[in-house]
Structures are given as C-alpha cells and as structure tokens.
Amino acid sequence: MSDEAPLLDTLRSICGDAAVLTGGDMAAYATDWRDMFHGKPLCVVRPAETAEVAQCVAACAETGTAIVPQGGNTGLAGGATPDDSGTQVIVALDRMTAIRRIDPVGMTIEVEAGAILQTVKDAAGDENRLLPISLAAEGSARIGGLIATNAGGVDVLRYGMTRGLVLGLEVVLPDGQILSRLRHLRKDNAGYDLKQLFIGTEGTLGIVTAAVLRLVPQPRHRATALIAVPDIASAIALYARAQDEVGEALSAFELISGAGLDLVAEHMGQTAPVTADWVLLIEAGSSLPSLREAAEKLLETAFEEGWATDGVLAESEAQADALWQLRESLTEAEGKAGGAIKHDISVPITGIAAFLQEAGNMLRAVAPEAKFNVFGHLGDGNLHYNVMNVTREDAAKVNAAVHDVVAAHHGSISAEHGLGQYRVAEWARLASQPEHDLTRRIKDALDPDGLINPGKVVPKRG
C-alpha cells in the first residue's frame, strides 16, 4: 500500500471501486491525445453524478491533494494532463453523459458535462435545432471541456465562441460546494454573472458538471465554395463584400494555403478542385431560399473585381462535404508529414497580410529551413500558423518570434485553444502587470490553496 491509500479508499467509497483507476488503467487519461504532455497521476476517479464530484473534491481538499479535471481529453494545450509528481487526482467527467432536457421552442438544451459534442448536436438536430459548435474533435470532445476552454471552431464567425452559448451552469467549487444555476433563460441580469468565471478558465476555478446551452434555428439552405485568390488583400476585400451581400448568413470564411493543400494531396490522397498560393473555403447558411442566388452574385463580383482567379460553388451536399474534408484533413496531413510547431494566433483582420509578411521575415532569420502550414478562420482573424521542418529544440525560439509579431499587432497568442500548460510561460512574458495581478486575485479568491488544476493558465507564484 502506498502512502496515498487513505484518499484512494475514500474516493472508492464515494464512487465505487470500479470508478477509481490506478496503474496501467490510467494510461488513456495521463497523456494528451497529441502525445505531447505526459503526466503521472495518483489515480483517475470517474464520478457518476454531481454529488459524487463534490464529495471527491471535498476529500481532495481535506488532504491537500491537487485535482486535474478532464473531459474528452482532446485539448491542444495540455490543460487536462496532470504533472508527473504522482500526486494529482484526475477527475474524469466521462461517465456523466446524460442529455437531461431539450426545449425546441425555448431553444435550450441541458446536458451533463461528459456528454459528447456530436451526441448533443444530434439530439438538437432531431428537433430541427442546431448547437453551433463545430470542430474536428466533435466526436470525442465533451461539453464540460468545451465550456472550460471556451471552444472555438468553424462556426465562430457567425455564432460566436462557446461562451455565448452557455445560459446556465452547474459547477463544483474548489471547496466542494455546488454552485447550481441551471436556468433555461436567455436573459438574466440578476447579480454578478458568476458562470462567466468558469467559462474559458480551463478548470482552474472549479469543475463544470452540467450546463444549459442555447440552440439556434437549423438553416435550411447552404452554399459552400472553394475559391482561389491572388493574395491576402483580395481575400479581405471579398470578406468585406460578403458581409454586405450575404450578411448574417455568412458562417465560415476559412483560409488555406496552397502548401497545406499539397500536404493533403500527398498524405491523404485528397485533391482540391482549385489550387493557388491561397484558397478560401466559404460557407453561408440560411432559412431563406434566395441564399444561393446571393452566393452566385457574390462569386461573380469576386471574379469581376479580380479577387478570385478560380473557384467552385458546391452543387450538392456531397460536394460541399468533400470541400470541408480538405479543410479538416490539414492537421492529420501535417502530422503525417512530420508535425509542426503550432501557433493559434489572432490579429485584427485588416492586419493579417502584414502579420504574415512580418512573421515570415522573422522566421527566415530564426529558422531558415522552416516550412509553413498556415490555415484558419480568416473571418475571425484567427490563423493556425504552423511551422514545419524545425527541430523541437528550436520551438521556444520559434514561438517567441511568432508571438512577438502577434504582440506588435495587438493580437492574441491563443485565439481558441487556451493556455493550458503549454502557453502559460508565453502569456506570462507578454501580459501586463494589471493582468497578472487581477488573474492572481481571482485565482486566490476561489482557490486559495491552489488545488484545482495547478500550473494551468495561471502562472505559479513567483
């Protein structure tokens, strides 16, 4: 028996023996899916309901044991991976998967934190409603993690980040209290909006156990196009015109580099119908039937103005899906080609061209052999600026170079992936003193002993 046995026994008595994993059974939980972060937890506990989560947290608090909350373990910044001390307890929400209630008229859905995004989207779809969070990991990502990381994805342009979809939240606080505000309300200005504290804070202030999410109408019509543009300036001009012509119907405006399409062709066997140094994947959706007409008119304008050199407007759902498949294969193709040092940056949209120029110049000095796989949500100013053909040893240098250019453009070094453990040091380097102070005050106010997801998001005490 190890020294930790008393806590393990307590957790077993709360959740049942089978719900507490140790040794080799922890493997899938101890490492992130990209295999970048390797933790060594004391144990993994898998509560079946909120009351059990609360009791586990209280038991850990009493023994001064640190907790790492974990959802689908699909994060990209190591936010759900424990350290290697062998002392931290992973609280996995993967048994709490109930869809408690769906209201298609009030357009809300109440789910437990462990529900898988795709399952929740399917339930909403059955009622002709949409949960507008779309990302590559949606078959594995869980609602609690999506909320804790304020997940982005390809729907953000139209529907905003996950934060804006959270109407109600149930959270276990670091002392084991349950804060329950599972209200199906679209408007609630009574008192501090406490749920904001737990959205995007990556489990460092409490553990999300359930949520009420806002649904939107399911668009009936869809228009999807892949368009080759001569340069970034043309892409931006087309974006501005699209806002005028299709307005609220515009739902995705994605940028893909020709180099990225080459990777997808080489490693995934998928060939794009158009190619160029830069292509755009644009989608619009609407309940109104004149969408396609507006999309055709927009494409005509793009050719007339010289903003597009080639392009295809999907003629069928299957063709639209095939265009999206190119976009969604970029990360896997990159992996097969040897991987990359990833950046998840955003800058003001009008500064994208200058950013690409300056970051490219900077990297030619720092890492002359570098190749690039650049893609992302151009309409949000968010690029995945991935640098290939550099060694892991150069990662810190490359990161700093890219982030310095981001900072000069008043951008963000994490537009959608969060800080986790991966980007804390870079955040700390670039944040202002009041940002440091306020972050620390909030963390201390809610988690004075620093036991909930330590080392993530909030820099350790200096």
Added chain:
Amino acid sequence: MSDEAPLLDTLRSICGDAAVLTGGDMAAYATDWRDMFHGKPLCVVRPAETAEVAQCVAACAETGTAIVPQGGNTGLAGGATPDDSGTQVIVALDRMTAIRRIDPVGMTIEVEAGAILQTVKDAAGDENRLLPISLAAEGSARIGGLIATNAGGVDVLRYGMTRGLVLGLEVVLPDGQILSRLRHLRKDNAGYDLKQLFIGTEGTLGIVTAAVLRLVPQPRHRATALIAVPDIASAIALYARAQDEVGEALSAFELISGAGLDLVAEHMGQTAPVTADWVLLIEAGSSLPSLREAAEKLLETAFEEGWATDGVLAESEAQADALWQLRESLTEAEGKAGGAIKHDISVPITGIAAFLQEAGNMLRAVAPEAKFNVFGHLGDGNLHYNVMNVTREDAAKVNAAVHDVVAAHHGSISAEHGLGQYRVAEWARLASQPEHDLTRRIKDALDPDGLINPGKVVPKRG
C-alpha cells in the same frame, strides 16, 4: 470650507476647476431620471481622459472615499445614484465621448465610455454596419453604462445582450490601476477573460473608460408585423414556427397587452391598427431579398393555424416605424396614467402562460385593485410585468409576490435592468448560499475596502 475640502482640491487639480461640480450644479447627477432615487453626493467629478479617471480613483482610495460611477444616468435600478450621506463622489464619464476608431472590414468600433449609444450607432451606420443595441434610452444612454449593466433591449433575440458585443475593455480598477485590453479581436482565449468581470457588474468592481465593440452587417431588408393572437399559447406556437421559417432573420418578437395599447391610445393619441387582449410586434431583417416572401408565408400559416386573428404587415418603412412607436410609447403612457410598480422578469418561454396565470392569481389576493401593463420581449422570455393602481406602500408586498412566482419558474428577477440598489434585497432573499459566497469573494478580491459603488448589486456585509 467643509471637512472634505482637501479631496475636492485634489480632484480640481487633476481635472480642472470646472470639472468638479458641487451644490446645485450636481442636481442632474444626484437623482435618477425616473426620480425614484435621490442621492446627496459630496461632489461630481467629470474627467476628460482615462488617466484623470485613474488619478481621481486613486485620490478617493487614499482618503477612503466611496465612488459612484455614472454614464448617461438612464438606468432603471438606481445603480448610478449615490446614497444620501453627502460623502460619495460621482465620477461622471460624460466628457469622454470620443469615437476613437471604426473598422468596417474587421467590424469593430473603439469608443470612450461616455459616447452616446445613438451617436455610436450612427457612426457604424455610416459604414454600413450595425451596433445591435436598441432601447428606448438610446439617445441618452452611454456606452460605459450599457456595458456596466449588460444592457438588453429589443435586439437581444437575434444578437444577444451587450456582453456578447464587447471585444475589448479599458477599466480603472478600485486602486487606480488601469487595466487596458482594447483589442480589436473577435477571438481571444489567452488567459482569464478579465473583461467579463466588468460587464454587468454595474461599476462595483471598476470603472469602464473605453471599449471595443463588435459590429454586425446592416440588414438590407426588413419585415415588420403587428399581429393579434387569441392567447399566449398561440403566440408561443407562432414563435416556434417563426424560428423554422425565418430562422436567423428573426430579430424581435415583442408581446403587448391590449390594456397597454389602450393606455397608448388614451394618453399618447396613437391608435393601433389591430387590437386584442394580446398582440405581437414581430420584426425580421436580412441581407437576402426573399425575406418578405418568407414573412408573408409565415403570416398565412398563422391565420391557417388559428394562431392569429388579425394582423398587418407593414408596407413601408414609415408604417413599420409607426408600429414600433406603439411599443416605445408604452412606458411613457404608463407614466401619464399614474405609473406602475415595475418588474423586469424572465422565465423559460414555454412557462410564460403559466407564469401570467399564477402571478395574476397571486396579485388578486395581495392587491385586489391592481391593473396591469404587461409587455416585453416574449422571444427572450422577458416581460416587463408592471402593476398599476397600487400604492407605493404595497410595493414590497407586490414585488415579493411576483418574484416568488418567478422563482418557482426558475426565472430571473432582473432580466435586463440589473439590480442596482433597487433589487439588491430581493436578490439577497432569493439567491443561494454559494451565490452569496462567491459574489462576496469576487467583490472583496477586487475592492477590498468596498469603495466602488457600495450598496449596489452586492448586499452589504451582514
């Protein structure tokens, strides 16, 4: 000279003599516009820039002087009115009105806190963009106050509350530090989203001095209808169908009682083209031309299904504006008829009919002579449930009766107006212990001496 003279001199030295008001010059700032809350401030200081705000706050902090931030002074809950102690300093943002920058491509606008909503909307409109905050006070309300109260209004159904429009914020903290995150970014997940602390917290954690707001495309087509419905259930059925048929284009779904229209006819001389116990004012807007066709089809369906008994679809902008005029005159007509005890409640939309039934029953017992002016944002589940023909002495009894029914429906006692000083006691009565604890912890973490807007939102220490 009073005992407070040294602070007054300090404030004068920071902002100039003319920027510090005392005596009768303070009248417009000391009372709210509805003349419900009457304060007696030490002085009013009107800084011209953020650095002056910071210096004023630091000077007050040093002398242990409480501050009341004030924008357009159009709030409905007394959140910007000082107490009557003669010791509090009003920091008025009404000289900081600059529109610093507008980016029609990135669809952002940067403004100072004292900019008037209508002015900012006009600036956005000049660039074919929309700032989607619409409320009766938009000619006087200022951006800082709108952010501090997370303002609602008639655009919420489609565009959400003000919170979702705030991309960047500059805030003076209670110790005089300036937190500046004026980023023109649509996505930023780097670290805690500190700006959330200052949105909807009514100036109790700091003073908003500037903001970057998100703009949206200006819809080109508009459809506006006034529809008589036989009952609330029909209104809800029509709402659900509207989400299917016009989807994202639906921008307002307002409920007005026949009694309210009678008040508007009697006191404002405006006659509605249709009338019934309940009427709906519905509006949709889109960049796509087939909107009107969809709206006509929806109305046809409403008549076929028996959800509508009468109705008019506006044939011109002027007619649409006239329909909105009816809605916007309700509050003034109510005032002319002797005023009301107002409630700003929300419940899940599907519970609205039951809420009205139960609240009506409850009030017949508590205040048998009561008459009602009920209207509001039905699509958001938010009603202004205003009770007329009762004495001020009965207000507490009436409030408690209505709020108890709200609580039974898991609703909110302040959907959009905030708590200010008016609803703090009722919030305190109905909130859970973890909500009390967490609210207090946040307040103490940011404002340990309780000097920023004391007595608002957060109950005083027990």
